[in-house]
Amino acid sequence: MTNDERWAAADERAGAFDAKGATLDARRIRADFPILAQPSNGKRVVFLDSAASSQKPIQVLQAMDEVYRRAYANVHRGVYALSEAATARYDEAREKVARFIGAPSAEQIVFTRNATEALNLLAYSYGRHFLRPGDEILITELEHHANFVPWQVLAQERGLTLKFIPITPEGQLDLQKLDELLTPRTKLVSFAHVSNVLGTINDPHPIIQRAHAIGAKVIVDASQSVPHMPVNVSDMDCDFLAFSGHKMLGPTGIGVLYGKRELLEAMPPFLTGGDMISEVRFDGPRWNEVPLKFEAGTPAFVEAIGLGAAVDYLSALGMAAIRAHEREITAYALERLSEVPGAKIVGPTDPEIRGGVVTFTLDRVHPHDLASLLDRDGVAIRAGHHCAQPLHIRLGLSATARASFYIYNELHEVDALIEAIYKAKAALKR
């Protein structure tokens, strides 16, 4: 079957689709995403790269367009109606994000450019202010460079020791080593809630509880969890949590840092300038309250409002339903891939502990060649080390192929992926 035939068959089934149980009606959802209806190379694209960045629904595009057309003026500084309208919407977006992740208050939501900036903010502001030579930072072997390099640089600069929670051969964190790795000198623990390569969903509770027990603060890189499953910072009791808007239907240029209030208040600013001060005298500045203390300069408030609309969209679907939908597709993809001769799944094969990320290698086919060949078939996947080179070194692989799923993906797209893989194997005579 060609992709077009597969889509046509799915179109037909869609009429009879009964939204069963908790899972989503991806077909109806797709109608909100103009880019998914647009042909690429004359074909409807099978988009399997949402872990890198998601597509955007019209609701998000319209929310931003609306601000530019009707309510645009710089926030915070104007006393006139337009500025107040923009400021009110910006504040409202902050409240939506706070509710979405269960933060006690909107003041604990700092808008950043992305997760990378949120983590750098912590390394600069918290790390450079509170950590002393000889202190230890504990991260894991499966981190994205965004939660790896800032700590490496900080450790080198400040004479800190960086330690790593190892992974098991199945690609889970080896928590048996945790008590050994946590020492009285451990001041910070930072880990990915969900791995962007292995897909592993790391249970945050045991790590956070044990880190707190020895007095360390805990950062959660939630870049791959907040878009895909229910996340509640209050239940989790993490000290900080970071994620990007663009992976969760929002625009680029907006990310979030959540922090416990007393920690955010004790931290010095990251960048300085306008908006983040309450007063500037010739003898020095006085910092603004949180979160504005951390938002120097004109913020990406239109993008924040777009993120607010994305949060509305996701909330209406329900994060538990989104997770169930992705689990179903992931389970199917794991099953189908395991039947492909020469294909090796990287990371856990149990969909219960795996997010919607399926990474694999194909015997004697380099992931780049595979991705190029799949692209000719209208199937978009990612190839490379996915900004997790230390993990790839650990796995003994230079590159992997990754298919990732989101709310708009349908089961038959997995069939398209598998068929394209067989075609690629044939083209390369593998």
Add this chain to the structure above:
Amino acid sequence: MQDLYREHILDHYENPRHHGVIEHADISHEESNPLCGDRIRIDVKLDGEGERYRIADAAFTGDGCIISQAAASMLLEDVVGKPLDEVAQIEPQHVLDLVGVPLTAARVKCALLGLKVLKTGIKLWKLQRT
């Protein structure tokens, strides 16, 4: 897709020319493409002297995608026997012409890795001698 993986490219990948290492090479250099992890090392043996240095032999090893490895094989096939100064001036387009199939921007980087290694190796060798 037939385009990108034409017979001659697959052939260079399966049966790379000038593959291996040269003991006591005059030039040895290795680089990798940080985005995809493709890695190539090239050894060069020179003969002639002064203005008339010539590439007497060259060999590469590496790992990576078909495009990066096949392009390196084609490049070495092309440069062996040529004057060093001429090789030092090779333009990227020359390698793309050797490859001879349309490449997307991301894949151009793969195709040019071998040339980058060779030219950097030559440059470092020249620097060392001055």
